[in-house]
Amino acid sequence: MAGRLLASGVELTVYNRSRERAADLAAAGAAVAGEPAEAVRGIDGAGTADGAARTDGAGGAHGAGIAVTMLSDDAAVEQVALGAAGLVSSLPAGAIHVSCSTISVALSRRLAAAHAAAGQGYVAAPVLGRPEAAAAGKLFILAAGAAETLARCGPLFEALGQRTFVLGDDPVLANTAKLVCNFLIASVIESLGEGLALAERSGIPAPQCLEILTETLFSAPIYKTYGNLIAAGSFEPAGFKLPLGFKDIRLAIAAAEAVEVPLPIASLVHDHMLAALARGQHDLDWSSFVRELPRSSRQPR
């Protein structure tokens, strides 16, 4: 995402909790900050990969300061945004914090209140798409926040994604929508794991079954992506690690608890993920919570 911003001509100062991860961006022209507050100092800095940053494009609608965060979980966002040298205490009034991380509805609500109290804007803008989509500017952006704040973010969103869906005024709507999406992806993984196991064990090779599915009723790319991983039992290297996926399912369950909605498939996936973690699959792709498929056989029992 930071690469896309640099490529679009934005002046960018980046901060990453693991400084070495910023090396490539430095080579591509980004200034590198040692802490969030530094990343948003001045008025011409901009952007971030994992961490905080302030964008201040040379021209266009995002001439105003915008800090973008994309971090792995609530704890990281809390530290970068609400910590001692964090965004809330560092950003000038009128600046905007665009939070792209998949975080809890509860934390998003706290961020909205903290930024509002500091006279800053806050936009929740989680994204859909694997790393390749981010590199190609093909993300989908789910955005929510005050209309005029969103308007200032328009050029930023254009640089990052292929389409932006505006959920409304309340930032938590975007976080909720993102959790719905991740829950549905997990549902696809679980259902494919079950269905392909039935196929394989019955004598239909998983790749053949998957071809039938994806070329008929289940043509969405998500079925092909995860179906191939599951059929091949190929969970390394992880595109998205299991503990992060588990975090997202817990966030979906927590969001649903808050509005008294049961999510039985999420509970099922939650339990399967825990069993997978107990088996030591912390570094595998999150789709590995689906157990290894039984080997295909033409002589099912």
Next chain:
Amino acid sequence: MAGRLLASGVELTVYNRSRERAADLAAAGAAVAGEPAEAVRGIDGAGTADGAARTDGAGGAHGAGIAVTMLSDDAAVEQVALGAAGLVSSLPAGAIHVSCSTISVALSRRLAAAHAAAGQGYVAAPVLGRPEAAAAGKLFILAAGAAETLARCGPLFEALGQRTFVLGDDPVLANTAKLVCNFLIASVIESLGEGLALAERSGIPAPQCLEILTETLFSAPIYKTYGNLIAAGSFEPAGFKLPLGFKDIRLAIAAAEAVEVPLPIASLVHDHMLAALARGQHDLDWSSFVRELPRSSRQPR
């Protein structure tokens, strides 16, 4: 399906357990039989809507007699195929029974054995697609049976569907594949029901959430079809009634039991369907096992 056969020039004798349902087909040129045996008598008869029939196309590969059955459940197929005046006892040696119904793996295995013992061919050819797709010849056909038997059915399949997937020699492979598909459709319904409930109750109108889903990661038409039904709470008239859907989930579970594969989402759906039946939803669409969505509100609790 019978309409498609008539339109393609096939001579067709049809039999339906509810004779009045054959009226439209009679008007379209089909002969109407009073029982299965009559439908397959002679060598020039052909086809059926719901029931049994023998096709004997004027020329081409399906010059040999083919009886097609498309019935609602195991009991009906058992009666029409294995009953006193049924296909096994009526068809001449060398004729082929093409069974398009979604039936149990166990019954398909029995049919294969009975037809083989009678010197007849047997092909399992369940289809994917709602009634509109059938009328338009846009079904997908999942076919399995002996290669030369399948070859004789080629023109028939071309008249009925847009594409045929051949699963292999053993007819039960096609039945299993069909059950995997229906299981996955049920999984989509359940997951959409849960996800849209979370969205609605959190203040995101279901249609908006559905638009985001179907225009990003979940672009398969099945998400739009069932998502719209669920978002609208529109379960009448039923495209496919709940008791039939329940039957299919039970068949999937039974097929999985036979090969010792657990299907937790199927169990979940099974239980939700039972609760829906207990609420009296026998005449609603099968997607109605998803409970009515809570009403959207901008002030979630």
Next chain:
Amino acid sequence: MAGRLLASGVELTVYNRSRERAADLAAAGAAVAGEPAEAVRGIDGAGTADGAARTDGAGGAHGAGIAVTMLSDDAAVEQVALGAAGLVSSLPAGAIHVSCSTISVALSRRLAAAHAAAGQGYVAAPVLGRPEAAAAGKLFILAAGAAETLARCGPLFEALGQRTFVLGDDPVLANTAKLVCNFLIASVIESLGEGLALAERSGIPAPQCLEILTETLFSAPIYKTYGNLIAAGSFEPAGFKLPLGFKDIRLAIAAAEAVEVPLPIASLVHDHMLAALARGQHDLDWSSFVRELPRSSRQPR
């Protein structure tokens, strides 16, 4: 059970599908029959271990012929009762078939009809208790059937069990009650498996946790019996093999389907049992569907 009858002075002819299993009973005074029909021939024979038999006590209320069956599943009962040389065709009018097996509600209904058509009595009398309880005459008997038929079975029940619960006129009521009991036992096993795993992994040794449970709120012996098996991971030799337990859970689910009641814990157990069967646990105790407990550690992660 046959031993108890012999000990109570009943004249007994026994039949077992595996004849060698009748050896001990022969030594104890039972006549041994080669087929069900033979076991119930004459008017003074009586009883059975696994198989069919006719009791005709020297005096008392069960002077009339009674055949008792205790078999492993529906198929066995169907063969022994409804087969060619089975009880329905062999018993004289007025005789009674007491079916103690845990069978499906559907088969019990068929048996009731078949015996009624033959002028015979039919009582469903499944029992509660492990083999030790049977040997000690400490079974609980769940009985249902016509009142006068039950009355004739009174002395038989007294010889076999410590208490008889009469469910009503319709024999299937007793079968249903038995399935409810077995379902509840399976629920205890599953919940203990989960709870003890949480304890162990948190640093509380399973035996200590079990002691707390069974000496406070969960004082029923069933908790101690299965808790000890689970805590020790001791699933061989099997008191009741996993495939038989799986059969019972399927019967409970089927009975519940017929009256449109969902049983979510039964579905859960069903799926865990299938996974255990897929791991090859066919000869282990049915409680082995609970996975092996994680090893206790004072340093939980």
Next chain:
Amino acid sequence: MAGRLLASGVELTVYNRSRERAADLAAAGAAVAGEPAEAVRGIDGAGTADGAARTDGAGGAHGAGIAVTMLSDDAAVEQVALGAAGLVSSLPAGAIHVSCSTISVALSRRLAAAHAAAGQGYVAAPVLGRPEAAAAGKLFILAAGAAETLARCGPLFEALGQRTFVLGDDPVLANTAKLVCNFLIASVIESLGEGLALAERSGIPAPQCLEILTETLFSAPIYKTYGNLIAAGSFEPAGFKLPLGFKDIRLAIAAAEAVEVPLPIASLVHDHMLAALARGQHDLDWSSFVRELPRSSRQPR
């Protein structure tokens, strides 16, 4: 519990967040404090109903100051123990905090650290038993903490309960054991709800089914207590309200997440409780998450 302490001759100062709830205890001889710090001021105060207190028995082993808390959830305990005028800042070094509330393992761990840092003792001592058992001194106490600290609490535990189970040095062991117990009670409720529904709908009245269960294999009082509530559909007045039960199930799931143990029945109950809350059952007994039983009928479908 405070009444028991007063009756045993302990000098008691009580604090309740809702002061009027302390009126009965004042009448029974307790001093009433306006805030936690006041309750533990001096060296002769003692005890509490809902809130904080310091016991300093006239003689015997608990001559040293002991503050007992019994509060409804983590937030209340956090406020009373860790807040501005809370126990950690108010208790003298060497005093002991006995926490009887059912709280999270995580908070118990924080309390242990905070009290240790202040030179105070900390014992987790959650209890088993409904209010009647507490009034009669018949509670079971699950206690964990440093051995010498526990020894000083001995007389206190004797006054409160019929038996104390010592889990070990680490206070969180007692909290975990308590969560295991509450999880198992919830499992009993869910399984009884399912089993009695099957019975009722099949024509066996729930009270009759319950009698069979509780007089055979399921003789623990917990089956009778909750079975009667469920059979009668009698969920008001609540002995323990649904939101509190939901809290406990969430705590059990959280404790299990921390040690990577899936609890599928807890997930099931979690979802059923959420559905019950969505139906507005906040003031009903926690066993009301079991849906109302279908009405018994001798003519099941």
